[in-house]
Amino acid sequence: xxxxxxxxxxxxxxFHGWQVxxxxxxxxxxxxxxxxxxxxxxxxxxxxxxxxxxxxxAAAQVAHFxxxxxxxxxxxxxxxxxxxxxxxxxxxxxxxxxxxHSMRDAVRKQYSYRIYYRPHPPVLDYGxxxxxxxxxxxxxxxxxxxLLVGTHDFTTFQGSGCGARTTVKTIYExxxxxEPPYLTYxxxxxxxxxxxxxxIVGTLVALGRGRYGDTSVVEMLEWKDxxxxxxxxxxxxxxxxxxxxxx
Amino acid sequence: xxxxxxxxxxxxxxFHGWQVxxxxxxxxxxxxxxxxxxxxxxxxxxxxxxxxxxxxxAAAQVAHFxxxxxxxxxxxxxxxxxxxxxxxxxxxxxxxxxxxHSMRDAVRKQYSYRIYYRPHPPVLDYGxxxxxxxxxxxxxxxxxxxLLVGTHDFTTFQGSGCGARTTVKTIYExxxxxEPPYLTYxxxxxxxxxxxxxxIVGTLVALGRGRYGDTSVVEMLEWKDxxxxxxxxxxxxxxxxxxxxxx
Numbered sequence: 001x002x003x004x005x006x007x008x009x010x011x012x013x014x015f016h017g018w019q020v021x022x023x024x025x026x027x028x029x030x031x032x033x034x035x036x037x038x039x040x041x042x043x044x045x046x047x048x049x050x051x052x053x054x055x056x057x058a059a060a061q062v063a064h065f066x067x068x069x070x071x072x073x074x075x076x077x078x079x080x081x082x083x084x085x086x087x088x089x090x091x092x093x094x095x096x097x098x099x100x101h102s103m104r105d106a107v108r109k110q111y112s113y114r115i116y117y118r119p120h121p122p123v124l125d126y127g128x129x130x131x132x133x134x135x136x137x138x139x140x141x142x143x144x145x146x147l148l149v150g151t152h153d154f155t156t157f158q159g160s161g162c163g164a165r166t167t168v169k170t171i172y173e174x175x176x177x178x179e180p181p182y183l184t185y186x187x188x189x190x191x192x193x194x195x196x197x198x199x200i201v202g203t204l205v206a207l208g209r210g211r212y213g214d215t216s217v218v219e220m221l222e223w224k225d226x227x228x229x230x231x232x233x234x235x236x237x238x239x240x241x242x243x244x245x246x247x
Numbered sequence: 248x249x250x251x252x253x254x255x256x257x258x259x260x261x262f263h264g265w266q267v268x269x270x271x272x273x274x275x276x277x278x279x280x281x282x283x284x285x286x287x288x289x290x291x292x293x294x295x296x297x298x299x300x301x302x303x304x305a306a307a308q309v310a311h312f313x314x315x316x317x318x319x320x321x322x323x324x325x326x327x328x329x330x331x332x333x334x335x336x337x338x339x340x341x342x343x344x345x346x347x348h349s350m351r352d353a354v355r356k357q358y359s360y361r362i363y364y365r366p367h368p369p370v371l372d373y374g375x376x377x378x379x380x381x382x383x384x385x386x387x388x389x390x391x392x393x394l395l396v397g398t399h400d401f402t403t404f405q406g407s408g409c410g411a412r413t414t415v416k417t418i419y420e421x422x423x424x425x426e427p428p429y430l431t432y433x434x435x436x437x438x439x440x441x442x443x444x445x446x447i448v449g450t451l452v453a454l455g456r457g458r459y460g461d462t463s464v465v466e467m468l469e470w471k472d473x474x475x476x477x478x479x480x481x482x483x484x485x486x487x488x489x490x491x492x493x494x
Contacts, residue, residue: 091365
């Protein structure tokens, strides 16, 4: 029973996130439907490295599934990409060892969050950015972002209903890149809690707006209370850039 | 009768280009309608620096129009951008001398054309790029692009039905920038004939595909025959970046 690994690009704008839910259009649901249509057989255990939320994009999400018969992977890639045109594309498909699991084996991920920091609303980047017309203390935000690097308890930035076993995560890189009109928050970590990146961005923006005074994100980590931190940033600015595996 | 200059960003995907035409949705038509709705009076002589084709985008198109009463420009910017949400935004609006004319006075323009050069189709850049799955001799294309710099007769790259008085134009910059998965053709010129940038890109791609053998774009200019050059590149990859004025 071959185990197939997919690398996926998707625009999350018109999906209710990755995970199958009744009566709504999800990436997992659409992909499973189209894979089964192309393969003419049941697809088992389709999972991704993580469940992206409604509106969140991916440049290179990793997923895997099992099938009974080894398909023509080149043909599968073309068929699926053509059926889910403009919304989901398979960038790569290959047979991997049976033990490979896209979620369990992921050791590192990068997310990017783009803020469009200009008075006028975005047009060419619509659906891909969070529009903030300012003013923001960008220098302060740039100083705070790297303070999250390290191993911390991220309860303060954990979305409600998160089923993670542990709230301790390791962040390897955390920075705000200023390239007007964009402010891009880029973060690399061992894993992320539900809405963690969006909660961090929401808090960085609140700091940039002068809320919380001199309080630093390091002190906020100590709060271990989601209600004290800022609102979750809009989903549209977020993109899962890549996922790395051990070995 | 104040003369108002606008700087506009637009996504050309769902428009039949800039210029008003009967029974189709155009940027000029929509903008005029919405400006008159916001101002409560007729708008006269709305024109842009040039007429972008159907599907072509602009990051900073320049336009101007006359009104009887000087409006609150801040309010106008917000109202128009909110009514043409996600499709057209006014980035700047100001009163300019009565003599200013967005088309006649333009002295320099930059266009960018983005090719998405990868086997799988674009998703996050859908509607903003021309997808080419290869193979292309990118090195050759990079060498040819700058040969167009200078003052030349561009009849070879002129779209049919172009009403320009002269086919001689000056190109100041012409280069292909390689940033995988993108190949971006960037060109700065005194002015451009109808579909000139798309015809140049179509020809560069044909050269990259080995069509035309060793024939260079310099020899092609001598042909002065549109039919001998390659197909027009898709409109979606093209964006008017900026327009400069004398003085």
